Amino acid sequence: MQTHSQNDMNERVDSFKKLCRKCALRVTNQRVEIFRALAQSKEHPSVEKVFQCVRQKMPNISLDTVYRTLSSMEEAGVVFRVGLSNRARFDADLTPHYHFVCMECGEVYDIFPAFGKEPFWTAEQVKEFGEVKNVNLQFHGICNRCSKAANDVKN
């Protein structure tokens, strides 16, 4: 018998595979297992946590692979990197939402937009998790200087 959540997971893995092919990322067992570990967890696991989880199925996987894979997935937009700057955590949920990050323990909590998909949140949503010290909004991308440099190399 296949449970509902297993179906969900299979779907997610399938669309992950498609996304990989679209981004020219080869679909390796390691990548699938790493994605699966991330997608299974609602806890925004750290690199180390992902490593430990995947290891149970693939005892020979290396930590380096987890680092490489998470970074390339982030670059491809398949997962997000969140958390404090010295305690990276990852999230495979691509639906628009924000994070409450505890400056003490590094825990990451989800905040889903109150209305629509525009950046929007209510004070109540955030206060639910703790006392907000600061709001940190970052746009991640490739800056003009870098894309210019990449073009210059090609030409």
Added chain:
Amino acid sequence: MQTHSQNDMNERVDSFKKLCRKCALRVTNQRVEIFRALAQSKEHPSVEKVFQCVRQKMPNISLDTVYRTLSSMEEAGVVFRVGLSNRARFDADLTPHYHFVCMECGEVYDIFPAFGKEPFWTAEQVKEFGEVKNVNLQFHGICNRCSKAANDVKN
């Protein structure tokens, strides 16, 4: 002759000192110089950059002190920590603004709110710096579990 920007800096250092006393952070020369280095720069310097800058005035300062100081300043809300999670950068500008972070080189660019002080930005503002891959909004603070634990220890 005292230039305008030197006056500005003195004011900023003075208010920094006041803020430190309010937060029970002792006003040491090291802290003042680290703040000054950060406040002088518009480049969101890394820990290492701050270290190199402060070193010119205080050759004996240790890298560890820069780490400790920047972290305690962040905790006190005197500076912000921005940038990619494995390439921390700091910002002493507390006026509300956002950041464009290059996923390639780690460069951090300022984006000032278009209207008022509510979280708000225009696509044009962001596109100016490069191609946005994802928007990362984080609330940093102390979560309920941690503040509860801190209270439990006290009682």
Added chain:
DNA sequence: TCCTTTTTAAGAATTTTTCTTATATTGAGT
């Protein structure tokens, strides 16, 4: 000024992240 508490430098240690190399795997083209 004296005293207690906090901060610091120095260096060691730890943790995190990346690199190197040889081997293995993927996916495109038969």
Added chain:
DNA sequence: ACTCAATATAAGAAAAATTCTTAAAAAGGA
């Protein structure tokens, strides 16, 4: 299914980033 070139991987070493330990120094209240 088979071959081959390009890419990804494990293993271990290396580098980079961050934190800890200790003794000495400095800050700020009495």
